[in-house]
Amino acid sequence: MNTLRHILAVTSISLRAIPQRLGPSLVVVVGMACVVAVTISILSMSSGFMRTMRSTGRADRAIVLSRNAQDEGASTITRDNVPVIADAPGIRTAEDGKPIVSADSLAYVAVTKKANGLDAYLDVRGMGPGGFALHPELRLINGRMFRPATHELIVGRSAQRLFAGLEVGDKVPLSDGDWTVTGTFESGGGALESTILVDAETLLSGLRANSFKSMTVMLRDPALFDRFKSALTSNPTLAVDVLRENDYLAVQARDLNRFLKIVASLIGGVMGLGALFGALNTLYSAVSTRATEIATLRVFGFGAGAILTSILAEALLLSLLGALIGATAAWLAFNGDLHTAGSLVFRLSVTPALAGAGIGFACALGLLGGLLPALRAARLPVAVALRDG
Amino acid sequence: MDGSRAIRDHNQVKYLPLLWAGLWRKPVRTVLTLLSIVVAFVLFGILAGIDAGFDQTLKASRLDRLFTDSRFGAPMQFSYAAQIARVPGVALVAPRRGLGGYYRDPKDGMGVICIDERFFALRPEITITPAQLAALRHTRTGAVIGLYLHNKYGWKVGDRIPLTTQTLRVDGSKVWTFDIVGIVDDANYPGQAGWFLGNYEYLDEASASDKGSTDRFLVRIKDPQRAVQIGRQIDRLFANSAAPTRTTSEQSQAQSGLQYIGDMNLFIHAVVGAVFFMLLFVTGNTMLQSARERVGEFAVLKTLGFTDNTVVALVIAEAVLLCLVAALLGLLTAKLAIPLTRPLIEDFVSLLQTNWSDALRGFALALIVAILSSLYPAWRMRQLSIVSALARR
Numbered sequence: 001m002n003t004l005r006h007i008l009a010v011t012s013i014s015l016r017a018i019p020q021r022l023g024p025s026l027v028v029v030v031g032m033a034c035v036v037a038v039t040i041s042i043l044s045m046s047s048g049f050m051r052t053m054r055s056t057g058r059a060d061r062a063i064v065l066s067r068n069a070q071d072e073g074a075s076t077i078t079r080d081n082v083p084v085i086a087d088a089p090g091i092r093t094a095e096d097g098k099p100i101v102s103a104d105s106l107a108y109v110a111v112t113k114k115a116n117g118l119d120a121y122l123d124v125r126g127m128g129p130g131g132f133a134l135h136p137e138l139r140l141i142n143g144r145m146f147r148p149a150t151h152e153l154i155v156g157r158s159a160q161r162l163f164a165g166l167e168v169g170d171k172v173p174l175s176d177g178d179w180t181v182t183g184t185f186e187s188g189g190g191a192l193e194s195t196i197l198v199d200a201e202t203l204l205s206g207l208r209a210n211s212f213k214s215m216t217v218m219l220r221d222p223a224l225f226d227r228f229k230s231a232l233t234s235n236p237t238l239a240v241d242v243l244r245e246n247d248y249l250a251v252q253a254r255d256l257n258r259f260l261k262i263v264a265s266l267i268g269g270v271m272g273l274g275a276l277f278g279a280l281n282t283l284y285s286a287v288s289t290r291a292t293e294i295a296t297l298r299v300f301g302f303g304a305g306a307i308l309t310s311i312l313a314e315a316l317l318l319s320l321l322g323a324l325i326g327a328t329a330a331w332l333a334f335n336g337d338l339h340t341a342g343s344l345v346f347r348l349s350v351t352p353a354l355a356g357a358g359i360g361f362a363c364a365l366g367l368l369g370g371l372l373p374a375l376r377a378a379r380l381p382v383a384v385a386l387r388d389g
Numbered sequence: 390m391d392g393s394r395a396i397r398d399h400n401q402v403k404y405l406p407l408l409w410a411g412l413w414r415k416p417v418r419t420v421l422t423l424l425s426i427v428v429a430f431v432l433f434g435i436l437a438g439i440d441a442g443f444d445q446t447l448k449a450s451r452l453d454r455l456f457t458d459s460r461f462g463a464p465m466q467f468s469y470a471a472q473i474a475r476v477p478g479v480a481l482v483a484p485r486r487g488l489g490g491y492y493r494d495p496k497d498g499m500g501v502i503c504i505d506e507r508f509f510a511l512r513p514e515i516t517i518t519p520a521q522l523a524a525l526r527h528t529r530t531g532a533v534i535g536l537y538l539h540n541k542y543g544w545k546v547g548d549r550i551p552l553t554t555q556t557l558r559v560d561g562s563k564v565w566t567f568d569i570v571g572i573v574d575d576a577n578y579p580g581q582a583g584w585f586l587g588n589y590e591y592l593d594e595a596s597a598s599d600k601g602s603t604d605r606f607l608v609r610i611k612d613p614q615r616a617v618q619i620g621r622q623i624d625r626l627f628a629n630s631a632a633p634t635r636t637t638s639e640q641s642q643a644q645s646g647l648q649y650i651g652d653m654n655l656f657i658h659a660v661v662g663a664v665f666f667m668l669l670f671v672t673g674n675t676m677l678q679s680a681r682e683r684v685g686e687f688a689v690l691k692t693l694g695f696t697d698n699t700v701v702a703l704v705i706a707e708a709v710l711l712c713l714v715a716a717l718l719g720l721l722t723a724k725l726a727i728p729l730t731r732p733l734i735e736d737f738v739s740l741l742q743t744n745w746s747d748a749l750r751g752f753a754l755a756l757i758v759a760i761l762s763s764l765y766p767a768w769r770m771r772q773l774s775i776v777s778a779l780a781r782r
Contacts, residue, residue, distance in 0.1 A: 034667040175461040274428035281421040
């Protein structure tokens with residue numbers, strides 16, 4: 001109890017003296033603020049990207065690709081395959097008794113970014129008639145649906161916002177001439193919002209192609225995935241891989257996500273090291289300017305532990321303050337900003353978890369930076385300190 | 390002698406011991422400050438490396454090289470090449486077709502670009518010898534690989550490399566085997582070239598479908614100024630065909646391609662800004678503390694006849710010395726560290742380059758930080774009145 005009182009007393013003394021050591025204290029605050037702001041900003045790309053990917057996938061959807069194709073681009077699902085896959089067990093049926101599936105074709109179209117006039121390639125996805133039942137998250141927010149067998153398309157909300165020439169009524173040059181934008185859709189923030197949707201058969205005939213890229217099905221229950229998968233993989237007439245939609249998207253997102261994480265930890269780590277040296281410097285100088293004061297406290301009977309704790313508390317508090325400033329700055333500057341990677345549009349997202357991690361990192365750095373000076377303060381030989389002061 | 394005149398007399402070397410003694414007055418503080426600055430410059434070095442990588446990508450891409458790609462993904466006919474070659478202003482056309490697959494691990498994707506000899510005329514940066522070229526032409530299943538693949542997989546001339554692909558062969562297999570006949574390098578990215586180049590003929594004859602198709606034509610034009618018009622003319626040729634084209638210059642493609650990893654450039658500059666903001670505080674604080682502790686010493690110097698300006702110069706020079714030494718250490722560390730980080734970001738290897746012009750920028754930055762952070766302490770020492778400073782002792 002006594003120790004606790006001592007700790008509180010010494011800590012409040014050192015905290016109240018901070019205004020007298022404003023310059024050095026600011027070094028810690030500014031250092032931590034910069035580290036946290038930068039690290040969180042970079043990670044907000046990764047978390048925004050992952051959030052978009054997560055809201056794209058559903059546990060009860062599965063995607064079928066040709067065997068060993070790493071993505072839809074490299075995959076081929078022939079016309080003969082389509083009814084075989086649609087007949088597999090576990091697929092949910094619509095009210096009309098038809099299985100909820102879509103065989104998709106893919107193309108791309110070159111578009112111009114409104115902000116800087118640079119090119120980007122936008123995915124054009126041809127969906128089967130079951131596409132809308134398969135993607136209940138799709139919602140038309142403007143205009144009307146495309147009609148099959150005509151050159152009509154609908155545009156995702158994010159794509160429309162970022163790229164030029166995609167307003168309702170605009171003509172988009174696709175295969176076989178111009179296609180008209182008839183509507184805008186949203187998909188709850190998912191990756192589809194960065195694409196153009198058209199009718200699969202119309203797109204195929206425009207491309208003069210005859211096979212689909214992938215097939216997506218809705219399962220009656222996520223637990224039926226294994227049954228569905230084994231039915232397809234054991235079928236000798238098919239050579240396909242079956243993946244849960246979430247797993248497929250996670251693999252697709254892996255590279256960019258990994259890159260961002262590496263960049264964030266590299267930069268955050270190096271900056272953290274710099275901030276750590278700054279904190280060490282500040283607290284060493286705090287200890288050395290307060291040597292007489294600390295020695296006097298020791299003479300009055302305050303324990304070494306109380307002194308040590310008070311220095312650590314000061315380090316922690318300054319770091320926490322800096323981290324809060326940094327996190328707030330990152331949130332104000334970037335949260336919700338639209339960002340593109342290729343043609344995929346996502347919002348940077350500074351989540352509470354991310355802010356928490358940043359603040360935790362700064363506090364750990366602060367404690368680490370405070371530890372050595374605190375030990376020195378606790379071990380200060382009283383007589384020497386009093387004589388030299 | 391007047392102190393400031395001494396500096397003008399190029400005798401300033403004699404002040405070095407004084408500067409040095411001033412810096413090492415409190416070794417712990419100096420070392421910690423030095424380390425903070427070193428760290429900042431390590432980061433600067435790495436970020437400048439990424440920046441230089443972006444620049445290199447743009448520089449390596451040529452304005453006189455156009456790419457004719459399929460506008461919507463439908464395969465283009467090989468015969469387009471002859472039609473493109475007839476467009477006025479076109480010097481050379483090289484068709485290619487990619488073969489995507491993997492070697493051993495499906496997750497370890499590998500692309501073979503199948504070409505004929507025209508390709509090398511369009512990509513002179515590939516260092517292929519006439520003997521290698523002859524070997525490639527005479528070996529139907531031959532392939533030349535870049536130094537990077539040679540180093541990564543240990544493939545040598547004479548090795549047979551099987552690649553599993555999605556492209557069906559006439560014999561019903563999806564495994565394509567290539568015989569390595571040469572190892573080449575890329576002058577733009579020495580040691581980092583991942584080229585895997587095979588014969589178009591082999592791919593076309595042995596594949597079961599898409600015969601006579603290509604996925605890109607490389608086009609050399611005579612006048613880079615006319616890139617846009619020539620591109621339009623080429624695209625007009627095929628506008629009403631089954632596979633309309635889209636022709637862009639390599640440079641504009643590179644610009645768009647760099648966006649793929651997002652607007653990283655913006656972030657890089659923001660980070661550099663934040664780091665140096667932080668650095669100003671760290672160094673400024675150290676300089677201020679150190680000057681404050683030495684008020685008495687500076688008063689003595691002034692008593693000895695050092696002018697106000699010399700004292701200012703001394704304070705600033707101390708900061709400059711500290712920052713330049715730290716910048717040197719930091720940039721060296723970055724230079725040594727960058728090759729170590731390459732394996733981490735294998736796919737982005739070419740985006741990390743080091744060059745010495747960045748080092749110069751680094752030193753300039755160090756100078757700016759040093760001067761900005763020591764201005765205030767220097768001004769304080771200049772204002773110092775000898776009498777009151779000495780009286781305080």
